Amino acid sequence: MSRPENLGGLQTGPEPNHLDAAVDEAVGQAQSAAAAAGVDVRALTDFGDLDQAVRLLARIWGRDANPPMNLELLRAFGKAGNYVSGAFVGERLIGACVGFFHAPSEDALHSHIAGVSPEMTGRAVGFALKLHQRAWAMSRGVDRVAWTFDPLVARNAYFNVVKLAARPVEYMPNFYGLMLDTLNGDGDSDRLLVRWSLRDPAVAVACGRSGEHRPDPVPAAGAVVAVGTAADGSPEPGRLDGAISVVAVPRDITALRASDPALAAHWRRAVRDAMTGLLAQGATVVGFDRARGYVLRRNS
Structure with missing residues (x-):
């Protein structure tokens, strides 16, 4: 059997019948999503790319003096085998996503932060990043990813629940305390915790769709x-x-x-x-x- 090739940190192989067809499908979906968004999604390893990620996330959150991630932490996360990736147009980083592993017994990845440059809104860059994360995790034997989001942000709710088919499982009042940034303001930082079951057939179907063509929402008539x-x-x-x-x-x-x-x-x-x-x-x-x-x- 040939050795797996590494595509932007994704591991797959040329013989799906002998390996894991679900992983190969996930890698293909991630590559298709990146192509549709016009970006190259890959692991961040060198200082230049990591520094771009720090500055991009600081700009998105309006926290230049206190970035939500710093260079040393990203470098350590990557060295320890955690998920640190970015979406590029040419050599310019326009999106970043960072996750770390849960305790070994939980067999899951926690996706801590993801952001896309505001001028790229509507290009499905976030979708490409999440599908890359899914394929990356599955290729390493991880079947679940969890993350939090502000339940009041409608576009994120639609993205997480409909486009990705992730499922909210817990409401956490004021989870991070006072954040004082451009996105969160000075109110409570309530969060919904979602779990993404990477091998769920509904997730596979959602990840295979492009653009805004999504299944009808669960009927709310009579609710x-x-x-x-x-x-x-x-x-x-x-x-x-x-x-x-x-x-x-x-x-x-x-x-x-x-x-x-x-x-x-x-x-x-x-x-x-x-x-x-x-x-x-x-x-x-x-x-x-x-x-x-x-x-x-x-x-x-």
């Missing part, structure tokens, strides 16, 4: 409104007793934090109360409808 949107744009609390519930979020929480911090904080409390209440009752997040918000189903 009970746990949080809706009032005519003035404020959150409107509903009921938590539905077999299927929807929890709305603002269309653009980042803009709202800048224009009306008090209303943004009101949304935080309303979504927190509804999501923690529903999850405590055994509901699970099964979809995200861009018009109505999170779709949760009670598991009776």
Whole structure:
């Protein structure tokens, strides 16, 4: 059998019948996503590339004086075999993603941070980065990736739950404490923890789609409104007793934090109360409808 080739840190082989066909498929999907986005996704190893990553993440988060990642930590992560990758256009880094391994018994990768340069919005660079991460993990025998995101950011909810078919499993109030950066403002840093089951057939199907062609969201027709949107744009609390519930979020929480911090904080409390209440009752997040918000189903 031929030795595996290494493509941007991805390991695959020419004989899928004798190796792992799922890994080969994941590598192919990652390469297709990178080609569609017009980027080259590869592991970051030299100081120049790592320094680009530090400066890019600092610019995205507005933290030049206190970058969310530093050069020494990225260098150590990479040396220890963790995930440190970037998306390039030519030699210019325009996206970066960093993850580290859970405890050995948990057999999972925690994807700590991922960011794409704002001028590349709409190019599916983030999708290419995540598919590279999936293939990288699978080629190393890891079948699960976890990460957190702000539940009020609608575009991230859609990306994670619909485009990637990851599943939120825990709501964590004020997880990071006060962050004071451009993206998070000065409010509580609530997070949803999601788990991405890399070999789940639904994940494989989602990763095989390109562009915005996605399956219809889980039907929300007839769902009970746990949080809706009032005519003035404020959150409107509903009921938590539905077999299927929807929890709305603002269309653009980042803009709202800048224009009306008090209303943004009101949304935080309303979504927190509804999501923690529903999850405590055994509901699970099964979809995200861009018009109505999170779709949760009670598991009776």
